[in-house]
Amino acid sequence: MITPIRANYDAKSIEKGIQEYWKAEHAYEKTREARKDGKKFYFVDGPPYTTGAIHLGTAMNKTVKDILIRYWSMNGYNIRDQPGFDMHGLPIEVKVEKNIGVHSKKDIEELGIDKFVNTCKEFAIGLREDMTEQFKQLGVWMDWDNPYQTIKLDYIESAWWTLQRAYEKGLLKDSSRVVTWCPRCETALAEAEIEYWDETDPSIMVRFPIKGDNASLLIWTTTPWTLAANMAVAVHPDFDYARVRMSGEKGSEELIILESQADYVMQKGGYEKCEVLKRMKGQELEGIAYEPVFNLDVPPAEWNYKVVTATYVEQDNTGLVHTAPGHGPDDYETGKRYGIPPFCPVAENGRYTDEFPLMVGKKVKTVHDDVIKYLDENGRLYNSSKIKHRYGHCWRCKSPIIYRNTRQWFVEVPKVKDEMLAEIDRAKWVPDWAGSTREKNWVEGARDWCISRQRYWGIPMPVWECECGEKKVVGQYEELKAGEGYTDGMDTHRPWIDGVTFKCPKCGKTMHRVPDVLDVWFDSGVAAWASLGYPH
Known part of the structure; x- marks a missing residue:
């Protein structure tokens, strides 16, 4: 009997009919049975994440895989078509936190880690079941009754075996x-877990008075909150620096800066005249000692509060880089070269510890104005302005890292x-x-x-x-x-x-x-x- 051509293509009814036919005829099972003696083809499914319904990218990904599997199956191969699901991780934790109304690790531990973990597990399993049905609705043929799941005990054991090796x-x-750190989630993050967008932050120049001298090293930073952890000032060994006298109606002062930035620094300081008193290479500045911004109890070391050299220093701003080995990867490596310990007076939750008594308990990303006020009142602030730049944020909670x-x-x-x-x-x-x-x-x-x-x-x-x-x-x-x-x-x-x-x-x-x-x-x-x- 010839079926008449439809006047209108009704995708939904056609799809429903095909799905019902496949199910009634056990089409998937019969196809796999027919291919069981064929040459084996190993396929591994890169697992989708169980944080919600599938999206267009997930749908396209699975569709492409389905095409690949069907192609090789139609060529007689016995395909290993096990689907997988990625079911652990911070994204699930953040979703669960919102669902149950907790806001910090302290809240989680008061609730009970066991209850929180079990809730995460239930959440992930529920979404895996939903996603499975959605993939089936797309017509994807995989072994949906036997998926690998990263939360299963045998899977965890395999990961352990890998680490032992x-x-x-x-x-x-x-x-x-x-490391990059999310103070809200209170954990380290990988670079792949960081999203960047523009933020407006302070841009300040700060005087570091040289010991036994009337001149100051002039540094620049966009992170005033890290000044509590300052342990050194970095210069480029091969750049040309100068001791200059800035003068004008407001008075005068002597600074050490990158010579090519003298006019820029003069304008930032509100001066009318800049006189070069002495020129030197950055290497000649190495070892000069200065007075720290905050007199804190830091681990003792020979090179604390001295000028060090680093080739990552760029020819912009003042040419002198505030160095906090406890708060910057480059700073850490520089500190390691000079034996300077990484002082870090900041807890997991992004608040100052009692190692910085002046602002203990405050969130570091909220103290910019407090630090700038302190610098100004103590004669350390040379210039303060704003800068718009790209800044990293946690990929899930969106907090600044x-x-x-x-x-x-x-x-x-x-x-x-x-x-x-x-x-x-x-x-x-x-x-x-x-x-x-x-x-x-x-x-x-x-x-x-x-x-x-x-x-x-x-x-x-x-x-x-x-x-x-x-x-x-x-x-x-x-x-x-x-x-x-x-x-x-x-x-x-x-x-x-x-x-x-x-x-x-x-x-x-x-x-x-x-x-x-x-x-x-x-x-x-x-x-x-x-x-x-x-x-x-």
Whole structure:
């Protein structure tokens, strides 16, 4: 019987009919059965994130994958078509916080980490179920009854195994470094977790009086709040600097600045005349001592409050850079070269600690006016204006980030960079530029990966430590049986895994788990083998 052509194309009714036909005839199951003896084709689904309904990008991504799977299936291949879901991480935590009305880590811990984590789990599972139905409605054929889920115990174990292998190869290290930090979420962030947009901030020039001299070093900064952590002033060793006398109706003063910026600095200070008294290279300034802005109890070091050299200093503003090793990656490295400790009087919540008594308890991003007022009242403020510039924000809560020195765990990617580049060259990429430019450029610029996060809903770091310094990295659940507090099949999320301890083989004291969880990007990064249940 010939079915008459429809006068109008009704997409909804046609789609419904096809879906019902596939279901009634078990079309997916029959197709897979027909291909079971074919040559195996391994496909890994990069997992979508379970924070809401699928969006156009997710829909397009799955549609392209569906086309690929169908193509190879129609060519007789037995396709491994397991879908995956990325179900941990800060984005889910932030959604749950809003749903249950908590606003900080303190609130979460008062509620109970167990209750918060269970709520995150329920939230993620509910959205995974919703997304599955939405993908089915798109007509995507995958093994929807058996998805891999990053929250499953076997998946967590595979991630642990990966980290243990990294530790054995000398690629997993802990270190105190300056990292990007969200004061609202109270955790370290990766560069990929930061969004940038324009912000208006103070732009100030500050006098640092030279000890035993009537001249001042003149620095410039857009972060007045970091002046409490100032430990040095950086100059470029090869640039031309000058000691100048600024003068005019308001009086006169002597400053050390970048010579090429003399007229600019003169105008900023409201002076009419600038006289060069002496010229010198930046290298000649090294070691000059100055009076700190705030007289704080900082860790002692030979190079505290002295001029240091750094090649990242640029030829703009005053040419002298306020250096706070506790609040800037470049500053930290400079401090490390000179043996200057990273002083960081800022807590996880972005408030000053009692190490800065003048403003203890205040949020650092709210004290600009207070700091500027203090500088002005104490004769340190040379100029104050505003600047519009790009500034980083947490990708989920949208709060401005800060930099602070904390202890974190890193995978030392540069050590395996050559191997990674070789694998990129060995693979066939479609289109070619995806590998030859995008992936290759990313790997060439890769630095140590900060994989630790100070949160709750994530794969727990499988690292146990003793106060004597001994460390233990667990790779499989079988190893937990040697400790106290473990039972077979227990949930290895926080807070339950936090109760598992070991006896230190070195000193006999108790080893506790590092409280951090893994960067959620690590979850999806191990999908190629974790989805297979590796290493079992």
